[in-house]
Amino acid sequence: MDKWVNFPLFAITSIVLWVIGFAFISVELFNNQKTGLRRAGIVLSILGSIVFASFIVLLWISLERPPMRTLGETRLWSTFFLATAGLIVYLRWRSFLFVLVYGYALLLAFVFLIINLVHPEIHEKALMPALQSPWFVPHVVVYMLAYALLGLSCGVGMFGLVALTIKKYDEKILVLGDNMVYLGFAMLTFGLLFGALWAKEAWGHYWTWDPKETWAFLTWLAYLIYLHFRYYHPNKTKTHLWILSISFIVLLICWFGINYLPSAQNSVHVYSN
Amino acid sequence: MSTEQSPRKALWDYPWGYTESFIIAAELLIFGFIIEFLTGGQGLAPISMPYNFYILAIFAGVLIVMRVFYSQNPVIKWLSGVPAAISSIVAFGLITLLMGFIPQIETPSSRFIDLIGLTHLKNGWPILLIQVFLLTSLGMVCLKRATSLKLKNIGFLLNHFGLWLTLVAALMGSGDLKRLSINLLEDGKSNNIAISRSNEAYKLPFELKLLDFHIDEYIPRLVLVNPKTGAFIQEKGEKVITIEQGKTYTLKNWEVTVEKFAPDVVPQDSGSFLEKEIPGSYPAAFVRIKNKIDGKTTEGWLGTGSFAYNPTYLFLQDDVIIALTMPQPKKYRSQVIVSENNVVKDTVTIEVNKPFTINGWKVYQLSYDENKGKWSTLSVLEVVSDPWIKIVYIGIFLMLGGSVFLFWTGRQRIN
Secondary structure, X not given: OOHHHHHHHHHHHHHHHHHHHHHHHHHHHOOOOOOHHHHHHHHHHHHHHHHHHHHHHHHHHHHOOOOOOOHHHHHHHHHHHHHHHHHHHHHHHOOHHHHHHHHHHHHHHHHHHHHHHHOOOOOOOOOOHHHOOOOHHHHHHHHHXXXXXXXXXXXXXXXXXXXXXXXXXXXXXXXXXXXHHHHHHHHHHHHHHHHHHHHHHHHOOOOOOOHHHHHHHHHHHHXXXXXXXXXXXXXXXXXXXXXXXXHHHHHHHHHOHHHHOHHHOOOOOOOOO | OOOOOOOOOOOOOOOOOHHHHHHHHHHHHHHHHHHHHHOOOOOOOOOOOOHHHHHHHHHHHHHHHHHHHOOOOHHHHHHOOHHHHHHHHHHHHHHHHHHHHOOOOOOOOOOHHHHOOOOOHHHOHHHHHHHHHHXXXXXXXXXXXXXXXXXXXXXXXXXXXXXHHHHHHHXXXXXXXXXXXXEEEOOOOEEEEEEOOOOOEEEEEEEEEEEEEEEEEOOOEEEEEOOOOOOEOOOOOOOOOEOOOOOEEEEOOEEEEEEXXXXXXXXXXXXXEEEOOXXXXXXXXXXXXXXXXXXXXXXXXXXXXXXXXXXEOEEEEOOEEEEEOOOOEEEEEEEEEEEEOOEEEEEEEEEOOEOEEEOOEEEEEEEEOOOOHHHOOEEEEEEEEOOXXXXXXXXXXXXXXXXXXXXXXXXXXXX
């Protein structure tokens, strides 16, 4: 049975839980005291993630393969990771700023979710032999985690630029961005290197400058530049915020954009129908 | 350390900062494109053993000498600093960006874009010069940090030296990398002649004989097709139907019951189908179809067809036919006898993602006669020899360790 037909039900349930959960949590924006409402919000948010995760698990079972082959399937993972990572980041620091980060994470999660609702793909069970490997799941999972974290860091960058313009900038903003980039970059490196090790087993060589590899490498370089520039010139705040915001565009081209590039028409990484 | 330039410093006064670094990186790039053009725009032929090894030894030696004896020289200081690092990363990024937008080709012709190397950047002069710049800067930094092995420096070295090793081994190793393909037929004969991408024959130090090539296929899908365009009539997000005996499916206005599904049939002259597994046989299904609007029923065979026979389908309407898709391969594998000097060594099964290793060569399942599908008697294997792979792996594992470090410690507070 194809479980995708149930997607709207699960998706809308999750959205409702996340939105109400977030609304309860953001009461904090107006009221600094701990309230029962906020606790309820956290519980609802967790429930939202659980409902969404159940859908992924059911889809996995019904397809009899990991739901990671098509772009639509990877969007499911990023929706889940974004919503969940946003909540975890909020629970870790619990301050005003992090309520906004959580809100931004949810917004980004909803964009990916709505694309899947409006443009559902044809999901089939067939998984081409090249993807049948123990590397498949870790490779995609670390990448989707990296994308979620770096997506958050882009939001932090843009938020910081706005804060700078209205003269409300606080050094905490970039420290938050740094934490996300360090985690995200570690994940990005894992994804890239797992991919190289897998490519050696599947295609005979660890690096062939396939368009997806080229763009993945560019993404990696962009964040590499951020890390170095940030570390050695800690006071060039505006440049840091711009690098954070722009690097995510490179990442998005790597993830979706290359499907539209003439240079990528022969990529071995395009698995959609 | 401070690399900020004071406003009074003239260009090229020491210490060099970002301006000088980016000028040097840009000059290297432009210089690279010029040499590429002057040397005919065919890219660089990679250097193989033992010369690549000598070059690496000299390069590493020069780095060490520079570090040990000339560490106070302002140019060496600059090479070990952040502006050189960032400008070389940016220049490498720029070449990669060009590669990301300009379609890259294997055999350049004589268009201007080919002559300056823009269509084969991965083995051209610009990337080589920038890589040497990057590797010098990265190497100097590693040597600088290697002198004190504090915990913080270990994480640093895992990442930086790992990257240096990986890049160096990939660059130097490209001259010794052999990626060849070999065609094996189920004809009982051994073969040891592999062919390179530029169609040169290469004699392998072992022989391969194909015992059996086998494909497992996915069950075909039941689809509606527009006979004029050949396109599937399918809504986005609609579920995919893999055919199953005894099931009833609804496609648009039709209810389709699968009375029988047979994985292998051969059509008979009488128009009936015989269940038999012989070369050219294919999956077929006997279906009964009811039009939900007018209640009319039809029945008949649907077959995927194969290289030997045409597919069978049914017209539901002038512009709608119902058919089975050609089955997709699920797994394909070759059972191969490996021998050396005509002495049988082993019988192995080679599958996609499951290569076989012999004497430093890796043998991969690459392809088959796609026209014949599961009846292909041809198996195409890829044979790869990459003597530098171990160094690449060491580099990769160092970087993985470095990433764990990065993940664990996160950002060290500065200031």
